[in-house]
Amino acid sequence: MLKLINAVCEDRALSEFGGQDDFTAFLRACGAEGAEIIRCGEDSANVLPRSSVVGVHLPFYTDWVDFWRGDKKKLSEKFGSLRAAERFYGSAGPDCLLGLISADMDYAQSIGARYVVFHVSDVSLNETLTRSWEHTDREVIDASAQVLNALTAGRGYSFELLLENLPWKGFSFIDPELTAYMLSSVNYEKTAIMLDTGHLMCTCTALRTQADGVRYISDMLDAHKELAGRIRGIHLHQSLSGEYAEKALLDPIKLTGDYNADFTAVYSHVTKLDRHEPFSDPRVRSLVDRIGPEYLVHELAAKDRAEKQRLCRVQASALGML
Numbered sequence: 001m002l003k004l005i006n007a008v009c010e011d012r013a014l015s016e017f018g019g020q021d022d023f024t025a026f027l028r029a030c031g032a033e034g035a036e037i038i039r040c041g042e043d044s045a046n047v048l049p050r051s052s053v054v055g056v057h058l059p060f061y062t063d064w065v066d067f068w069r070g071d072k073k074k075l076s077e078k079f080g081s082l083r084a085a086e087r088f089y090g091s092a093g094p095d096c097l098l099g100l101i102s103a104d105m106d107y108a109q110s111i112g113a114r115y116v117v118f119h120v121s122d123v124s125l126n127e128t129l130t131r132s133w134e135h136t137d138r139e140v141i142d143a144s145a146q147v148l149n150a151l152t153a154g155r156g157y158s159f160e161l162l163l164e165n166l167p168w169k170g171f172s173f174i175d176p177e178l179t180a181y182m183l184s185s186v187n188y189e190k191t192a193i194m195l196d197t198g199h200l201m202c203t204c205t206a207l208r209t210q211a212d213g214v215r216y217i218s219d220m221l222d223a224h225k226e227l228a229g230r231i232r233g234i235h236l237h238q239s240l241s242g243e244y245a246e247k248a249l250l251d252p253i254k255l256t257g258d259y260n261a262d263f264t265a266v267y268s269h270v271t272k273l274d275r276h277e278p279f280s281d282p283r284v285r286s287l288v289d290r291i292g293p294e295y296l297v298h299e300l301a302a303k304d305r306a307e308k309q310r311l312c313r314v315q316a317s318a319l320g321m322l
Contacts, residue, residue, distance in 0.1 A: 001292070002114075003321065004054055005032045005312055006235075006299045010041035016305040020049040027052060029309050031316035036117070036297050039104055055162075055233070055295060056108040057117045058101050061089065062168075065122040065135055065143045068094045074134075078124060079259050088259070102151055108159055115160040115233065115295060117194050120144045120182060123168035125259075125266045129252040133169050137178050140170035145185035152188040161186070162194035162233050162295075167202035167274070174203050176224045183230060195291070196235040196299070202273055205242035210281035213238050217287055233295035234288065236315065239275040248272075276301035278315035285319050 005027065007013075017023045027033065036055035037048065061067070066074040067089055072082055079085040086092045101118075108116050122140045127133055148161065163182060165173040171182050173195060183191060200220060201213045221228045253269060255262045278300055288296060298315050302308035316322045 002034060002054055002295050003032045003316075004034050004036050004295060004297045005030050005308070006057070006297055007035040007037045007048070009037045009039045009043050009048060011044050013040070014043060014045065014047040017045075017047045019045070019047060023047050024049060024052060026305065026309065030298065030312035031322050032298065032312065036295070036299075039107065050111045053111055053113055055115045055117060055297070056104055056113045056159075058104050058119075060119045060121075061097070062128075063122060063124045064089075064097060065140055068097060068143050068147070070094060080257060084259060097147065098150060101147070105151060105155075105157065105159075109157050113159050115162050115194075117162050117164050117233075118144070118148060119166055120163050120171035121166035121168045122170055123166075125255060125262050127168065128266050128270060129248075129255070131249065135169050137169050137172070137175070138181065141178065141182045141185060144170065145182070148191075149187050157188075157190075160190045160192055160232060161188050162192055164194040164199075164235065165196050166199050172203055173200050173220055173224070176227055179224060179227050183227075192232040193230050194233040194235060194295075195231045195293075196237075197279075197287070198235070198237040198239040198274060198276055198299075201239050202241060202245070205245045207240055207242050209240070210238055210279055211283055213240065214281065214283045214287055218290070221287075221290065228291065231291050231293060233297060234291060234293045235297050235299040236279065236284070236288070237276045237299050237301075238279050238284075239273065239277065241273045241275055244272055271301075278311045279318050280314050282318050282320070284315075288319060 034052045034054040036057055037053055038057040075085040076082055090096055122135055163171055165171050197217055200217055201207055204216050207213050207216055253265055276299060298312045300311045302311055
């Protein structure tokens with residue numbers, strides 16, 4: 001099992017590091033051997049050693065299915081105009097999505113990354129606030145499969161393609177039938193699951209303790225039976241946001257019609273739902289032992305290097321890995 005941290009490949013995010021040796025020392029201090037990165041810009045100072053990049057999180061738009069389908073009516077309603085939607089996505093046509101993701105797949109292949117991660121999910125600003133869904137799980141899975149099958153056909157990639165669960169429409173890891181449908185819909189031979197524990201916890205607002213979360217995740221593993229064997233990686237973190245989620249649903253944020261302002265407000269709301277906090281309860285070790293992942297990612301939110309190191313060590317200690 002490879003122990004990893006999540007990292008953002010972008011100059012400002014990497015500015016605390018003095019170079020590759022410093023970043024490698026940071027990994028060791030976090031109890032990790034490598035990183036899963038998401039590219040949001042350049043690594044101009046060459047901080048990230050290629051040998052440390054085990055996984056690449058593919059770029060994503062949270063709300064993309066209507067754009068992929070070319071649903072101009074829906075796009076106009078969401079963004080105020082088609083021109084505003086074009087500015088947001090960077091193009092008038094959905095092929096830009098393929099280009100964006102393909103570039104990072106090619107990058108992952110070029111550096112010898114072991115896996116890439118893709119969000120099988122779609123959620124609009126309004127859905128985030130009201131949970132009044134605009135698409136079915138299968139519609140999101142079908143659109144995701146179309147994208148992934150187009151991107152991987154005939155490319156000869158060697159990495160694993162890991163599909164990540166989220167608490168929105170698409171793949172959530174709460175319905176084994178949908179999980180099986182998703183896995184059968186993607187043609188790429190090396191397709192498996194990246195189980196995000198915090199996202200899974202967000203699907204049950206009744207959870208109040210980490211022990212509740214461990215039991216709930218274990219129940220979902222039980223429900224998935226042999227499908228749980230398709231889990232190759234874990235994004236390990238916890239989110240006990242159920243009480244906040246229940247209250248927020250009763251009095252949701254009101255959208256103003258200014259997409260950029262609304263996006264900022266909803267993003268703040270999402271960070272209160274999906275908290276990316278460390279497990280400190282040692283019972284979490286039973287989950288990791290049961291799954292036996294190849295990749296264990298401490299996917300934790302932190303304001304700076306020192307906090308990231310501290311939080312990673314909290315979780316690693318709970319796992320008995322320090």
